[in-house]
Amino acid sequence: MDRQTINRYIQNYISEVERSIQEPILYRELGKTPLDEAKAFFLLLPLLNNEEWTSEMNISAVAVGAVHAAFDMHDRVDILDATSKEQQLMVLSGDHFSGIHYRLLSSLPDFKLITSMSEMIGHINETKTNLLMEDSDGIELLIDSMISIESGCIVDFQSRYGLTRYSEIAETALGLIWFFKKLMKDPTVEQVWSGNRIKKTDVEDAISILTSRLQNQLANAGFLTPFLRQEIHRFATPLLGKPI
Amino acid sequence: MSLYADFRKDLSFIEKELERSVDSSSPVIRQASLLLLRAGGKRIRPIFVILSSKFGEYSIENVAKVAVSLELIHMASLVHDDVIDNSDFRRGFETVKARWNNRIAMYTGDYIFSRALVSIGEIEMPAVHQLLAETMLEICKGEIIQFEYQQKTDQTFRDYLRRIKRKTALLLSSSCEMGALVSDASPEVVGKLKRFGYFAGMAFQIVDDILDITSTDEKLGKPAGSDLLNGHLTLPTLYIKDDPEFQPFLYRSFEGSLTEEERSRMLTYIRESGAIEKSQQVSDMYLRKAIAEVESLPDNEAKKSLLQIADFLGKRKF
Numbered sequence: 229m230d231r232q233t234i235n236r237y238i239q240n241y242i243s244e245v246e247r248s249i250q251e252p253i254l255y256r257e258l259g260k261t262p263l264d265e266a267k268a269f270f271l272l273l274p275l276l277n278n279e280e281w282t283s284e285m286n287i288s289a290v291a292v293g294a295v296h297a298a299f300d301m302h303d304r305v306d307i308l309d310a311t312s313k314e315q316q317l318m319v320l321s322g323d324h325f326s327g328i329h330y331r332l333l334s335s336l337p338d339f340k341l342i343t344s345m346s347e348m349i350g351h352i353n354e355t356k357t358n359l360l361m362e363d364s365d366g367i368e369l370l371i372d373s374m375i376s377i378e379s380g381c382i383v384d385f386q387s388r389y390g391l392t393r394y395s396e397i398a399e400t401a402l403g404l405i406w407f408f409k410k411l412m413k414d415p416t417v418e419q420v421w422s423g424n425r426i427k428k429t430d431v432e433d434a435i436s437i438l439t440s441r442l443q444n445q446l447a448n449a450g451f452l453t454p455f456l457r458q459e460i461h462r463f464a465t466p467l468l469g470k471p472i
Numbered sequence: 473m474s475l476y477a478d479f480r481k482d483l484s485f486i487e488k489e490l491e492r493s494v495d496s497s498s499p500v501i502r503q504a505s506l507l508l509l510r511a512g513g514k515r516i517r518p519i520f521v522i523l524s525s526k527f528g529e530y531s532i533e534n535v536a537k538v539a540v541s542l543e544l545i546h547m548a549s550l551v552h553d554d555v556i557d558n559s560d561f562r563r564g565f566e567t568v569k570a571r572w573n574n575r576i577a578m579y580t581g582d583y584i585f586s587r588a589l590v591s592i593g594e595i596e597m598p599a600v601h602q603l604l605a606e607t608m609l610e611i612c613k614g615e616i617i618q619f620e621y622q623q624k625t626d627q628t629f630r631d632y633l634r635r636i637k638r639k640t641a642l643l644l645s646s647s648c649e650m651g652a653l654v655s656d657a658s659p660e661v662v663g664k665l666k667r668f669g670y671f672a673g674m675a676f677q678i679v680d681d682i683l684d685i686t687s688t689d690e691k692l693g694k695p696a697g698s699d700l701l702n703g704h705l706t707l708p709t710l711y712i713k714d715d716p717e718f719q720p721f722l723y724r725s726f727e728g729s730l731t732e733e734e735r736s737r738m739l740t741y742i743r744e745s746g747a748i749e750k751s752q753q754v755s756d757m758y759l760r761k762a763i764a765e766v767e768s769l770p771d772n773e774a775k776k777s778l779l780q781i782a783d784f785l786g787k788r789k790f
Contacts (some may be wrong), residue, residue, distance in 0.1 A: 298582075316619070331605035331609060349585075357498045357500050420615035
């Protein structure tokens with residue numbers, strides 16, 4: 229496995245999600261829906277590490293991609309003014325992507341995953357609401373909240389298919405990526421959380437906690453090839469060592 | 473309403489299950505969801521599930537899971553619709569987006585939708601899930617297509633009927649079909665109930681569109697004529713859209729420049745144009761078809777209730 233192969237897996241997966249969620253009017257009005265490569269990487273990590281990956285798992289993985297696309301779309305709805313046509317279609321896009329995720333899981337049909345994924349989606353929406361309405365209450369809670377939002381559905385997918393040994397790494401890495409983005413004022417993060425007063429010192433502390441946590445987890449992840457460990461580090465800490 | 477007397481107990485069980493389903497750990501979502509539940513509504517979807525289930529092996533536990541899921545999907549779509557329509561009031565109550573903000577409305581809607589799937593997830597019947605998934609996607613597609621028609625006057629009656637099929641009739645049709653499926657009714661009965669739900673849903677939406685013109689702001693909980701103000705032509709307005717005396721009202725509504733006085737004159741004009749009576753005739757035609765489907769069902773108490781409901785849907789004033 230080399231970097232090129234990993235990228236090919238990620239791009240194939242992203243194309244598959246795009247095909248599943250595409251709707252002609254939405255595509256014409258809003259363009260291609262951006263899908264997160266880092267999330268795709270951590271979702272596909274067991275496959276990249278040569279775990280068994282059935283066609284059923286592949287459909288479920290695409291369903292997870294549709295859920296992420298739905299989240300991203302609804303996160304982009306403006307807090308105060310959603311009166312433009314673009315904003316209104318974003319509301320409907322998210323709903324459409326949610327419907328696609330359910331149709332994919334129903335086609336299997338995997339009742340257990342329908343239930344557990346829905347529980348997780350509900351929990352993520354509760355967490356987002358709490359973060360939006362209240363000041364963050366301590367660094368640990370903030371970290372837990374962001375981990376849950378960023379990796380909850382991936383962890384649920386891994387749990388369904390007995391791949392939980394990958395979950396801790398996905399949680400820590402995706403949480404870390406979010407805090408890096410927050411620190412760098414990445415527009416995709418700023419747009420969503422502009423109303424929340426997360427302190428810069430909390431973000432820096434979270435990065436420090438999660439970086440050390442990830443290093444420990446990778447040191448103990450003997451089930452992963454050295455190259456994949458290196459790639460996880462590259463995905464999760466893209467800004468380490470760069471001037472901020 | 474005495475119409476509900478025969479199944480009040482089951483409906484009250486479902487009402488409790490609805491409240492339990494949205495008992496969120498987030499205080500804001502819990503408050504928003506309860507606000508929506510307590511704003512009421514006709515609970516027509518749960519009623520259709522209950523009654524359709526009576527044509528097979530009735531189990532209130534299974535019925536409740538389906539009914540809760542369908543009502544929550546309906547509720548979630550209303551929360552998101554209020555963001556799209558920028559509505560501050562629904563049924564006389566402040567909307568979630570008005571009380572909090574658009575994003576909270578998005579998250580509340582998504583939360584409610586997820587709870588709908590948790591509820592239906594307990595029904596391990598592939599046909600039920602596939603039907604619900606297709607119904608949801610069609611409803612959403614209907615809303616997306618509605619955008620294409622917004623503020624467009626070159627619409628046909630067929631466009632309108634296709635739109636209300638997706639907007640309302642499909643979910644009611646699926647309520648009946650799922651109720652029958654979950655109680656293991658015969659395929660023939662499932663088909664009849666599905667068609668009853670569809671025809672009743674078409675009639676229901678046409679009456680809704682008539683009431684938007686003929687009712688008062690107070691009864692509607694929003695300004696009468698809201699459909700036109702939001703850029704949507706409905707059946708009564710389709711009948712007179714080419715009337716030269718009506719057109720200035722139409723264009724000013726779409727522009728958002730209609731004064732209160734003009735709105736009142738516009739509503740009077742539509743009411744006196746004969747368009748309401750013509751629309752009522754179309755609704756009645758759908759009701760007759762709905763009734764014909766029910767009449768061919770096996771005799772039982774649910775059949776009587778469905779006929780009463782069909783009658784009520786045609787005559788309702790709210």
